[in-house]
Amino acid sequence: MTTIHRGAALVIGNEILSGKIADANVVVLARTLRACGWSLSRVVIIPDELDLIAAEVQVLSRGFDAVFTSGGVGPTHDDLTVDAVAKAFGATVESVPALEQMIEERYEGQATAGHLRMARAPVGARLVATPELPWPTIVMDNVWVFPGVPQIFAMKMSLLRQELGANSPFVTVELKTQLDEGHLKPHLDAVVAAHPAVQVGSYPKWRDPTCRTLVTFDGLDEAAVTEARDALYARLEA
Amino acid sequence: MTTIHRGAALVIGNEILSGKIADANVVVLARTLRACGWSLSRVVIIPDELDLIAAEVQVLSRGFDAVFTSGGVGPTHDDLTVDAVAKAFGATVESVPALEQMIEERYEGQATAGHLRMARAPVGARLVATPELPWPTIVMDNVWVFPGVPQIFAMKMSLLRQELGANSPFVTVELKTQLDEGHLKPHLDAVVAAHPAVQVGSYPKWRDPTCRTLVTFDGLDEAAVTEARDALYARLEA
Numbered sequence: 001m002t003t004i005h006r007g008a009a010l011v012i013g014n015e016i017l018s019g020k021i022a023d024a025n026v027v028v029l030a031r032t033l034r035a036c037g038w039s040l041s042r043v044v045i046i047p048d049e050l051d052l053i054a055a056e057v058q059v060l061s062r063g064f065d066a067v068f069t070s071g072g073v074g075p076t077h078d079d080l081t082v083d084a085v086a087k088a089f090g091a092t093v094e095s096v097p098a099l100e101q102m103i104e105e106r107y108e109g110q111a112t113a114g115h116l117r118m119a120r121a122p123v124g125a126r127l128v129a130t131p132e133l134p135w136p137t138i139v140m141d142n143v144w145v146f147p148g149v150p151q152i153f154a155m156k157m158s159l160l161r162q163e164l165g166a167n168s169p170f171v172t173v174e175l176k177t178q179l180d181e182g183h184l185k186p187h188l189d190a191v192v193a194a195h196p197a198v199q200v201g202s203y204p205k206w207r208d209p210t211c212r213t214l215v216t217f218d219g220l221d222e223a224a225v226t227e228a229r230d231a232l233y234a235r236l237e238a
Numbered sequence: 239m240t241t242i243h244r245g246a247a248l249v250i251g252n253e254i255l256s257g258k259i260a261d262a263n264v265v266v267l268a269r270t271l272r273a274c275g276w277s278l279s280r281v282v283i284i285p286d287e288l289d290l291i292a293a294e295v296q297v298l299s300r301g302f303d304a305v306f307t308s309g310g311v312g313p314t315h316d317d318l319t320v321d322a323v324a325k326a327f328g329a330t331v332e333s334v335p336a337l338e339q340m341i342e343e344r345y346e347g348q349a350t351a352g353h354l355r356m357a358r359a360p361v362g363a364r365l366v367a368t369p370e371l372p373w374p375t376i377v378m379d380n381v382w383v384f385p386g387v388p389q390i391f392a393m394k395m396s397l398l399r400q401e402l403g404a405n406s407p408f409v410t411v412e413l414k415t416q417l418d419e420g421h422l423k424p425h426l427d428a429v430v431a432a433h434p435a436v437q438v439g440s441y442p443k444w445r446d447p448t449c450r451t452l453v454t455f456d457g458l459d460e461a462a463v464t465e466a467r468d469a470l471y472a473r474l475e476a
Contacts, residue, residue, distance in 0.1 A: 114423030
């Protein structure tokens with residue numbers, strides 16, 4: 001039997017909660033995890049507050065197979081994620097000599113104390129790098145610490161694919177119909193009842209000329225998923 | 239003293255967690271709440287599971303001044319929000335005659351049992367409508383139940399502005415600089431320390447020709463906010 005690992009995302013960012021910008025990282029993480037055969041099971045977005053972040057990291061780390069944080073990893077006063085992750089595990093924070101050296105090389109010996117704050121990591125953390133992404137990612141227990149800047153967050157996904165494995169067992173197929181959900185419901189109910197291993201989603205489309213309702217079928221068994229789709233198709237054609 | 243009400247968003251949607259679509263509603267809600275003088279303090283995204291939704295509604299309802307849900311309000315098997323909100327408050331669900339009548343009129347007497355499921359609401363809920371939005375929104379205790387379809391969600395925001403009042407006490411100003419965060423940090427630290435009533439955010443920009451770091455200043459006192467911005471500006475010009 002296939003075991004699906006369950007991940008949680010923790011987005012740290014006043015800028016998202018205040019509406020200054022829209023989060024762009026959750027959908028990228030969701031697609032990456034799915035391609036790795038993982039399920040993103042919960043997302044939490046909270047403000048830049050040390051104790052709040054630490055408490056949430058602790059709860060999510062215990063409740064899920066892995067936690068992926070976004071944001072709060074720069075050198076300034078509002079970058080609290082490294083300290084919060086350390087606190088969640090009762091660890092202290094240290095400056096890592098190998099990271100200090102990378103920073104000194106990057107700034108050709110002109111690195112400030114501010115720049116060198118980027119060398120800090122919780123004691124006991126794993127530092128994961130690849131040849132393409134030499135700057136390491138902090139992994140503390142089952143918590144992956146990613147930056148919030150969307151372009152860098154997206155680049156880091158190759159690391160996840162490498163570490164988690166890219167072999168999605170999920171199969172998804174769709175069916176588009178001009179029926180509205182009210183008319184579709186009895187057919188959907190019959191298909192859902194007859195195909196318990198398939199997750200059926202129904203999504204009304206707003207002023208979409210190609211369909212009024214999009215129906216998705218998800219599961220681990222390709223035959224079962226396509227059978228469910230075909231069963232709905234047959235009912236609608238009848 | 240100004241009291242800021244704290245709101246929480248609960249997004250219900252397998253389609254977001256599986257990465258089929260990106261959430262579009264959180265940023266819209268965040269901006270609306272901010273314009274109303276409310277703070278969006280927490281966002282949670284969870285799957286379409288009745289007991290999970292009910293438990294989360296209960297937690298958020300007790301922890302925040304109001305909860306705003308997105309998704310799960312259609313007539314199909316994966317639309318569980320109305321039942322979950324009822325369950326969270328120990329209420330049953332009833333079919334509301336006034337809503338049944340609106341549905342019958344909308345479908346000119348051809349409404350199906352599926353369509354009529356849209357008339358269901360928790361016993362004890364308030365139904366809030368406006369002349370522009372005649373289809374009512376369910377408000378159970380402090381929980382506002384909104385649809386997930388982004389176009390409809392956005393339309394519903396006028397209801398919130400009307401009910402919560404559109405009189406934001408928040409003042410936000412920005413400063414853009416070509417300094418990176420490592421160089422900026424000592425100046426930021428000095429300004430943060432000297433202006434405790436102002437929330438200062440620092441955001442590195444990725445390959446943005448106009449600035450390397452965007453600094454934002456938020457607060458309730460316009461004079462204090464602009465003073466903090468001016469103080470940083472003066473330090474950087476010095």
